[in-house]
Amino acid sequence: MKFQSFILDDFQVKAIQAVQKNQTVVVSASTGTGKTIIAEYIIDTCIKEQKNRVVYTAPIKALSNQKYRDFTQRYGHESIGILTGDVVINAQAPILIMTTEIYRNMLISHDPIIEDISYVIFDEIHFMNDPERGTVWEEALLFSPASTRFLCLSATIPNAYEFSSWLNTIKDHVVTTIIHTKRTVPLHHFIYKPEKGMVPIHEAKRWKTTRSKKKKKGKQHIVPVSLHQLIGSLQNKLPAIIFSFSRKQSEETAEALSKRYNYIKDEFIVDQIQYICSKYFTKEINQLASTKKLISALKTGIGYHHAGLLPQQRFAVEELFSNGFLHILCATETFAVGINMPAKTVILNGIRKFDGHHFRLINATEYFQLAGRAGRRGIDTAGFVVTVPDPRDKLTPFFEVMDAEAEPIQSQFQLSYNTILNLLDGYNTKEIDLILRKNFYAYRKQHRQQRTVRMKTSFTQKCKQLQMMRYITSERKLTEKGQFAKNIYFEEIAISELFATSLYTQLTNVELLQIIAAIIYERRPNDHFSFKGVIKQYNALIEKCKQNKHFFRKLNKLSLKRMMGIITVWSRKESFQEVLSLTSFREGDLIRLFRRIIDMLQQIKRATNDDDLIGRINECIELLDRDLVRFEIAYELQ
Numbered sequence: 001m002k003f004q005s006f007i008l009d010d011f012q013v014k015a016i017q018a019v020q021k022n023q024t025v026v027v028s029a030s031t032g033t034g035k036t037i038i039a040e041y042i043i044d045t046c047i048k049e050q051k052n053r054v055v056y057t058a059p060i061k062a063l064s065n066q067k068y069r070d071f072t073q074r075y076g077h078e079s080i081g082i083l084t085g086d087v088v089i090n091a092q093a094p095i096l097i098m099t100t101e102i103y104r105n106m107l108i109s110h111d112p113i114i115e116d117i118s119y120v121i122f123d124e125i126h127f128m129n130d131p132e133r134g135t136v137w138e139e140a141l142l143f144s145p146a147s148t149r150f151l152c153l154s155a156t157i158p159n160a161y162e163f164s165s166w167l168n169t170i171k172d173h174v175v176t177t178i179i180h181t182k183r184t185v186p187l188h189h190f191i192y193k194p195e196k197g198m199v200p201i202h203e204a205k206r207w208k209t210t211r212s213k214k215k216k217k218g219k220q221h222i223v224p225v226s227l228h229q230l231i232g233s234l235q236n237k238l239p240a241i242i243f244s245f246s247r248k249q250s251e252e253t254a255e256a257l258s259k260r261y262n263y264i265k266d267e268f269i270v271d272q273i274q275y276i277c278s279k280y281f282t283k284e285i286n287q288l289a290s291t292k293k294l295i296s297a298l299k300t301g302i303g304y305h306h307a308g309l310l311p312q313q314r315f316a317v318e319e320l321f322s323n324g325f326l327h328i329l330c331a332t333e334t335f336a337v338g339i340n341m342p343a344k345t346v347i348l349n350g351i352r353k354f355d356g357h358h359f360r361l362i363n364a365t366e367y368f369q370l371a372g373r374a375g376r377r378g379i380d381t382a383g384f385v386v387t388v389p390d391p392r393d394k395l396t397p398f399f400e401v402m403d404a405e406a407e408p409i410q411s412q413f414q415l416s417y418n419t420i421l422n423l424l425d426g427y428n429t430k431e432i433d434l435i436l437r438k439n440f441y442a443y444r445k446q447h448r449q450q451r452t453v454r455m456k457t458s459f460t461q462k463c464k465q466l467q468m469m470r471y472i473t474s475e476r477k478l479t480e481k482g483q484f485a486k487n488i489y490f491e492e493i494a495i496s497e498l499f500a501t502s503l504y505t506q507l508t509n510v511e512l513l514q515i516i517a518a519i520i521y522e523r524r525p526n527d528h529f530s531f532k533g534v535i536k537q538y539n540a541l542i543e544k545c546k547q548n549k550h551f552f553r554k555l556n557k558l559s560l561k562r563m564m565g566i567i568t569v570w571s572r573k574e575s576f577q578e579v580l581s582l583t584s585f586r587e588g589d590l591i592r593l594f595r596r597i598i599d600m601l602q603q604i605k606r607a608t609n610d611d612d613l614i615g616r617i618n619e620c621i622e623l624l625d626r627d628l629v630r631f632e633i634a635y636e637l638q
Contacts, residue, residue: 001013001016003016003037003040003041003044004037004040004044006034006037008037009033009034009180009184011027011029011033011178011179011180012034012037012038014176014178015027015038015151015176015178016038016041018174018176018178019038019041019042019045019119019149019151021174022149023149023173023174023175023176024149024150024151024152024164024167024168024171024173024174024175024176025038025150025151025152025175025176025177025178026125026150026152026154026160026163026164026167026175026176026177026178027151027152027153027154027178027180028154028155028156028157028160028177028178028179028180029153029154029155029156029178029179029180029181030155030156030180030181030182030183030368030372031155031336031368031369031371031372031373032183032184032185032342032372032373032374032375032377032383033180033182033183033184034184034377035153036123036153036340038151038153039056039121039123039151039153042054042119042121042151043056043071043075043095043121046094046095046118046119047075047079047094047095050094051094051118052116052117052118053093053094053095053096053113053116053117053118054094054095054096054117054118054119054120054121055096055097055098055103055117055119055120055121056071056095056096056097056098056121056123057097057098057099057100057102057103057120057121057122057123057140058097058099058100058123058124059099059100059123059124059127059130059133059337060099060334060337061084061099062307062311062314062334063123063337063339064082064084064097064098064099065082065084066339067097067123068080068082068089068097071095071097075095077090078090078093079093079094079095080093080095080097081093081095081096081097082096082097082098083096083097083098083102083106084098084099084102091113096113100122100127100133100136100137100140101133101136101489103120103140104136104137104139104140104143105489107139107140107143107144108139108143108418108419108422108426109422109486109487110426114144114145114148115145117145117148118147118148118149119148119149119150119151120140120144120148120149120150120151121150121151121153122137122140122141122150122151122152122153123153124153124154124155124337125137125152125153125154125409126154126155126157126365126406126407126409128409128410128411128412128440129407129409129410129412130412131412132412133412134411134412134413135412135413135414135416135419138411138412138413138439138440138441139413139419141167141170142170142435142438142439143435144171146171146172146173149173150167152167154409155365155368155369155372155406156179156181156368156405156406157406157407157408157409158405158406158408159408159409160177160179161177162408162444163409163440164176164177166440166443169438169443170438183375183383184377185374185375185376185377185380185381185382185383186375186382186383187371187372187374187375187382187383187384187385188200188382188383188384188385189201189371189385189387189402190204190384190385190386190387191204191386191387191389191395192226192230192347192386192387192388193226194226194229197233198230198233198384198386201399201402204395204399205399207395226388226391227242227253227347227349227388228256228257228260230347230386230388231257231261231328232261234345237344237345237384238263238327238328238343238344238345239321239324239326239327239328239329239343239344239345240327240328240329240343240344240345240346240347241328241329241330241331241335241343241345241346241347241373241374242328242329242330242331242347242349243331243332243333243335243336243346243347243348243349243370244330244331244332244349244350245332245333245349245350245352245353245354245362246332246354247306247307247308247332247586249349249350250304250305250306250330250331250332251293251304251306251330253304253330253349254297254302254303254304254328254330255293255297257302257328257330258296258297258300258302261300261301261302261328262300262301263300263301263302263327263328264299264300264301264325269325270299272325273298273299273320273325274295274299276316276319276320276323276325277295277298277316279316279319280312280313280315280316281312281313281316282312284576284627284628285310285312285313285628287577288310288577288587290309290310290313290586290587291313294309294313294316294317298316298317298320298325298326301325301326301327301328302326302327302328302329302330303317303320303321303326303328303329303330304317304329304330304331305317305318305321305329305330305331305332305335306331306332306334306335307332307334307588307589307592308586308587308588308589309586309587309588310587310588310591310628311588311591313587313588314588317329318339318341321341322341329343330349333353333366333369333370335373336369336370336372336373337369341373342373342374342375342376342377342383343373343374343376344374344375344376344379344380344383344384345374345383345384345385345386346370346371346373346374346383346384346385346386347385347386347387347388348362348367348370348371348385348386348387348388349388350388350389350390350393351387351389351390351393351398352390352393353366354525361397361398361401362401363401363404363407364401364402364404364405364406364407365406365407367401367402368406371385409440410440410444411439411440411441411443411444412441413439413440413441413455415455415458415459415462416492417462417465417466417471417485417492417493418485418486418488418489418492420459420462420463420466421466421471421472421478421482421485421486421492422486423435424463424472424476424477424478424482425478425482425483425486432459433456436452436455436456436459437452437455439455441455442455463476466482469481469493469550471485471496480500481496481500481501483607484496484499484500484607484608485500485607486607487603487606487607488600488603488604488607489603490519490520490600490603491519491520491554493550493554494519494551494554494555495516495519495600495603495604497548497550497551497554498512498515498516498548498551499604499607499608499613500608501548501551503544503545503547503548503551504613504616506544506547507541507544509571509616509619509620509623510567510568510571510623511541511544512616512620513567513571513597513620513623513624514541514560514563514564514567514568515541515545515555515560516597516600516601517563517566517567517593517597518555518556518559518560518562518563519555519556519559519600520593520596520597520600521556521559521562521563521593523559524589526584527562527583527584527585528583528584529561529562529563529565529566529582529583529584530565530581530582530583531561531562531564531565532565532582533565534561534564534565534568537564537568538560538561538564541560541564542557542560565582565583566579566582566583566585566590569582570594570623570624571623571624573626576590576627576628587628591628591629594624594629595629597624598621598624598625598629601617601620601621602621604617605617605618
């Protein structure tokens with residue numbers, strides 16, 4: 001079978017045949033095997049045959065934006081729409097791209113758009129394992145109409161049949177499971193040691209390992225000598241992606257390598273690099289120190305890519321890499337999620353990562369997700385994966401990771417207040433009971449009855465709390481405050497206590513923005529914010545917040561203090577560089593924070609019928625939505 005000039009593999013043919021029979025399909029296949037061809041077949045059929053709509057969901061907004069760009073180039077702007085938190089384009093299009101959160105929110109609010117959806121494509125369905133966001137994926141599956149079919153794409157998962165069986169149980173239609181582990185471009189795995197060079201894994205496993213020495217405190221070398229030596233020895237194995245587990249490490253690796261190696265000898269190529277950068281970088285962006293540092297590295301054929309960069313900076317790097325101008329790209333894990341830009345060689349700069357709580361060894365799913373970027377289909381006969389461990393790390397546990405199966409899909413289902421409010425508002429008692437019994441958490445075989453009881457107990461307890469805070473009545477009906485909260489999809493209680501009560505009327509627009517920023521802000525290690533000149537304002541704002549005990553208890557006081565300065569300065573129409581001087585935040589992080597605040601403000605507008613409040617919210621949006629913050633959307637989607 002042929003599609004889009006490709007001769008399809010057997011697993012792709014089987015998946016497409018199941019789609020033609022209107023079945024749900026779960027595809028578990030190694031990274032780089034061509035799973036997205038199946039999704040593209042569904043999209044192509046929908047457009048050509050003018051069938052019901054198709055929704056394409058992705059785990060991160062950046063991937064949604066990338067798919068929008070790719071699909072509009074192929075099918076035209078009239079056929080493709082996108083819905084994310086801060087942008088809606090062509091919402092009536094046959095193909096709608098959105099984050100999984102947006103799709104879930106449309107389902108739970110009974111948006112009319114969902115009625116004529118034939119297929120929903122869940123890209124990277126194993127993100128259901130994410131402790132913080134997995135619930136959203138599970139709810140998206142649970143709340144989808146019975147007529148909707150799914151295409152679930154995943155890297156290799158060992159419990160694919162169990163997951164498919166659950167889908168069959170909750171939706172009562174045929175679910176086809178397809179598992180494919182063979183890669184078109186085989187991978188060769190190595191460990192790199194300076195004294196031994198690139199050693200195949202099977203040989204490295206025979207090394208005698210000793211107990212690792214206690215790590216010394218203080219600054220560690222970001223770019224080990226062994227990495228320099230490895231890069232020097234690759235020669236015919238470029239281009240290479242070096243994956244690091246921190247943004248700082250990826251940048252410092254690129255900077256150090258660019259001072260030692262220069263792969264661009266032709267002035268014409270240097271001009272091409274400069275031209276591509278000029279397409280994305282405005283005068284304001286060119287003035288940033290981060291841009292000057294990035295361009296300096298790019299001109300040597302070496303780049304870096306992480307979520308802390310501006311979208312324009314990331315897009316320039318991606319275009320340069322895809323056009324073959326970069327020989328080495330230093331990237332964080334996000335580059336391995338969905339972005340189809342493989343290299344001949346993948347290098348893992350270390351085997352330990354910080355997961356938000358502590359440093360740990362990477363797991364099998366993470367290793368093979370990164371390794372899967374090695375080997376370009378139709379270009380390379382093999383891909384190379386080289387791990388450069390810290391000399392102090394013991395390798396035996398890492399070898400066990402490589403031999404282990406990928407992580408199974410596990411339920412992270414948690415009942416949020418928002419979910420409960422929407423269940424009470426849109427479902428009857430019998431339907432709610434069914435949902436509580438049919439989630440993947442309750443379905444998994446061990447202790448099924450115990451888990452169902454636990455879920456129902458959680459539901460009952462949270463209903464009591466909502467009644468106590470006057471979000472629902474004793475008959476389980478939503479109050480006016482409950483109707484407001486059901487439309488807020490993040491920190492719904494804190495936001496509702498702020499805006500569904502009279503508290504917001506006591507605050508200025510800047511104070512409202514500071515408080516919302518504090519609610520939105522997610523702390524990262526080593527974050528720094530200036531408190532200069534804001535302590536008096538902070539203390540006064542705290543006194544105002546004490547008027548509502550529920551809100552004050554929810555408010556993170558340190559987060560509020562951290563947000564005071566940057567919101568004040570940006571609201572005064574001062575420069576982006578002035579705001580950057582008050583924080584250790586990177587440019588991309590700062591813009592993402594402001595856009596998330598704007599997204600929350602839009603949710604508040606949709607949640608209320610109060611014209612005065614809507615007017616206040618519009619004023620708040622105007623204070624934030626300017627210059628680089630406003631133009632971020634245009635650059636993300638062009």
